[in-house]
Amino acid sequence: MTTRDTDWDGVRLHVVTGKGGTGKTTVAAALALALASAGRKVLLIEVEGRQGIARLFDCPPLPYEERKVATGLGARGSGPGGDVYALAVDPEGALLDYLEMFYNLRRTGKALTRLGVVDFATTIAPGLSDVLVTGKATEAARRRVNRRDDSHVYHAVVMDAPPTGRISRFLDVSTEVGSLAKVGPIRTHADTVARVIRSPQTAVHFVTTLEEMPVQETLDGITDLSERTGGAIRPGGIFINMARPAMLDDADLAAAADGTLDVTELAVSLKAAGISDNHGLAADLMTELGEHAQQVALQNRERDELLTSGHPHYELPMIPEGIDLASLYQLATALRDQGAA
């Protein structure tokens, strides 16, 4: 394998967050595909119980079990890539896992579940269930093949995390758990998880569209993450999703926005292409072009705003036909070409 030079070499846990509606799950899936080059296994984790990954990859609902869902993108010019596995983590399964792994207490765990302990934990102290969920992700990121072969099972783990508004609290497990448990095993567990999340092995990526509210939330989220954790949790890249590329050069865009482009000239061109200007078609198309110019201007403004944060950014195009498996690979290619993976 050649030495790769991507923006996130050394990162083993990619946490992907974003405001609702920005395509967080889609970007997380595309990133997992892009990271899974030949011979590499990548785990894509979902934590919110919505089965978005199963829907994207067109497979049956995911159980609490790591399953292969796709073949990775592969390096440019080479054959297919490695394997993308997926896992839907829920607090209950994560608790059973935790009990078994650390205390060999699976049966007790089931009894606790029946008694409503998990319900109790998620209701009264969401921090506890968050640490179980993030704990599963960090465990997968650190997992070794076996005692003799200490290479990592997964080259990388990509987590489709809770939305921007909740991400700092979700990741700041040691503070959240620490306010409840000063000492004890769960505290120790939280501290172990926190060490991974606060290490350079973890990056928190923000997905946004070039619209005002998602951009504002992204910038607020990045600030909040740094302030809450004293810079210990690292904001990763900004993934601009559903961007509409400009169809004209700057001068023409400006003219389109001002409404100073020549409609008659457009009508002549249309006619040359065999389209008659019935009922002012040229004028209507010109209006659309004006709206496009307005949108591009708005996008540029929002992009400039995002870039003030100084984080690496990637841009993914809007797929007008909707996201399917083929377009996921298209997005993965775009991410790879821009150095995200």
Added chain:
Amino acid sequence: MAPVRLDMDRLIDDRRTRIIVCCGSGGVGKTTAAAAIGLRAAERGRQACVLTVDPARRLAQSMGLTSLDNTPREVDGVDTGGGGSLHAMMLDMKRTFDEIVEAHSDPDRAAQILANPFYQSLSSSFAGTQEYMAMEKLGQLRRADEWDLIVVDTPPSRSALDFLDAPQRLGRFLDGRLIRLLTAPAKTGMSAMRVLNAGFAMMTGALTRILGAQVLKDAQTFVTAFDTMFGGFRERAEATYRLLQAPGTAFLVVAAPEPDALREASYFVERLDAERMPLAGLILNRIHTSQAGRLSAARSLAAAETLETQDRPNEAGSDAPRNTIAIAALRMHAERMHLSKRERRLAEHFTSAHPAIPVAEVIAQPEDVHDLAGLRVVGTILSRPGS
């Protein structure tokens, strides 16, 4: 199949409509819709109050929602010529919770609860509490009876159903076996302990191992201190739930023309039906249309390609026709037609599953709404007869 058109003005002009709840998954424009409806109702003569949870900063500023004092404030700049008025407030979840605690227990006990780490975690976390407190605040505003129309924007949860489920989940949780076990020693002393002994010992043993003894003790203290209030909580949640089933309430489901958002909307519609909660209609937000719909995507693309091939041989000549604009316009149009067609198909999918549900469509605005003028525009579009 053309959907029934939602008659928004009839809904807000009807004095019997006392509560409008805007639901939907995150990022579909609930807050804007709720604010626009509140403003329109106020300018059509209602005494309206908008309860919002998480407004965008600039929208909040434009509505005067800068101070977080958890009480409705009058919004400036509203046309009150019709005798109406508009108040707005932003929910302060923790404060609402604290106020309930203070109102329902003596000062000592209240102080004890407020200082408990579990209470602090519960009251400031986002999972469920926000929904419960939004519903609690709605109940308070309704009981205050100072407004004749309350428009609620629900919390930005991943699922629209959370708004309905969270209060009940809290109720179920409070009724749970675990709570009874945790409160048992304090309530009935050792006799109950003996009955529950085996299960309790195993559980506390395991919990102590996982959480540590202090956490368990804090949880127990919290639950015990809270115990006297539990009944009150449950009753209030149930009362508010009944309020949502009452005839004066109308639900509006907000969705963007995206598969996930519409799927959520579908779940929600079915759930409302099962709960016999009154659904007024669907607001289909941010749809894309074209004034030049008579030119199909296929023809538009083909024409763009034709012009591109025509352009090439003339490139050297200075009198070459300037087709760049036309090519851009045609490609742009084709993309827009694709998008519009896809959205239309998704909307039709919803309509065929729920044919009786009235729909209001809001065309995607080039810019985000962040002032009253923008809200007025959205209100007008929402109320436009026929689409």
